[in-house]
Amino acid sequence: DVKVTQSSRYLVKRTGEKVFLECVQDMDHENMFWYRQDPGLGLRLIYFSYDVKMKEKGDIPEGYSVSREKKERFSLILESASTNQTSMYLCASRNSPGAGSTNEKLFFGSGTQLSVL
Amino acid sequence: AQTVTQSQPEMSVQEAETVTLSCTYDTSESDYYLFWYKQPPSRQMILVIRQEAYKQQNATENRFSVNFQKAAKSFSLKISDSQLGDAAMYFCAYRGSGNTPLVFGKGTRLSVIA
Numbered sequence A: 001d002v003k004v005t006q007s008s009r010y011l012v013k014r015t016g017e018k019v020f021l022e023c024v025q026d027m028d029h030e031n032m033f034w035y036r037q038d039p040g041l042g043l044r045l046i047y048f049s050y051d052v053k054m055k056e057k058g059d060i061p062e063g064y065s066v067s068r069e070k071k072e073r074f075s076l077i078l079e080s081a082s083t084n085q086t087s088m089y090l091c092a093s094r095n096s097p098g099a100g101s102t103n104e105k106l107f108f109g110s111g112t113q114l115s116v117l
Numbered sequence B: 001a002q003t004v005t006q007s008q009p010e011m012s013v014q015e016a017e018t019v020t021l022s023c024t025y026d027t028s029e030s031d032y033y034l035f036w037y038k039q040p041p042s043r044q045m046i047l048v049i050r051q052e053a054y055k056q057q058n059a060t061e062n063r064f065s066v067n068f069q070k071a072a073k074s075f076s077l078k079i080s081d082s083q084l085g086d087a088a089m090y091f092c093a094y095r096g097s098g099n100t101p102l103v104f105g106k107g108t109r110l111s112v113i114a
Helices: none
Strands: A004-006 A010-013 A019-021 A023-025 A031-038 A042-049 A064-070 A073-078 A087-094 A106-108 A112-116 B003-005 B010-014 B019-021 B024-026 B032-039 B046-052 B064-069 B074-079 B088-096 B108-113
Touching (some): A031 A064, A031 A073, A042 A073, B019 B108, B024 B074, B032 B064
Parallel strands (some): B010 B108
Antiparallel strands (some): A019 A073, A031 A087, B003 B024, B019 B074, B032 B046
8 A cells, every 4th residue: 555654743843943844655656745734724735746856836835845855755844933834734645647547546644733832 | 726615614414314515616627537535533534536527427436426517516425324434524626637736625524423
C-alpha cells in the first residue's frame, strides 16, 4: 500500500517561529499537495507540485512556502507562524496513470494538527 | 474557478435507514471528475466513490451510490442501510480535466443514531 507520512501528528509552535511540516511518500508519485482543513471551511489548497523543484500556488498560499528538492518529499514552510495558521494540515500525493484513468488515486497522510500560540 | 458547495453542515440518520448528502458544483468544463471522501475521527481521508462526468450511469459502491445530474451540476451521495461506522465527515470534491488538484466542499458531518 502507498504510504504518505507526515512527520508530526500534533505540533505546538509560538508566533513568529519558522515551522516546517514534512511529507514523504513512498510510491514515486509526481503529484503532491498541501491542504489546510478548518471546521466549516473544508479543505483548502495551499500549494501543489507536479515534479521536483516545481511548485504552484493553490487558493490560499499567503504566509506559506514549499520545497520539493526530492520527488518523495514535499515540505510546507510557515516563514513566521501566526495564530491564524492554527489548523490541521493534510498532505496528499497522486499517481499519474493517465488523465481520467480509473487507476488514478489520491493518497492522504494522517494530518498534522498545528497550534500556534 | 471551480467551486463545490455542500449545503448541509450536519446530518443525522437512524441506523439501517437511508440518508442523502447534497453537493453542487460550478464549472464551465465538460470533462471532469467528482468524488466523495469520508473522514472518520481518525482523520484519514477515505475515497468513497468516484464519478466521471462523461458517464451517464450513476456510480455505485456497495451501500453507497450517487445521483449525478450533469445539467443541474448536482452530485448527491446516498448511503443505504446506514451503519454506526458511517459516522464521519463527508467531503464532495471536483477535479477538472488534465493534471489538476481536487477542489473540496466544506463538508457534511454525518451522525448515525443507534
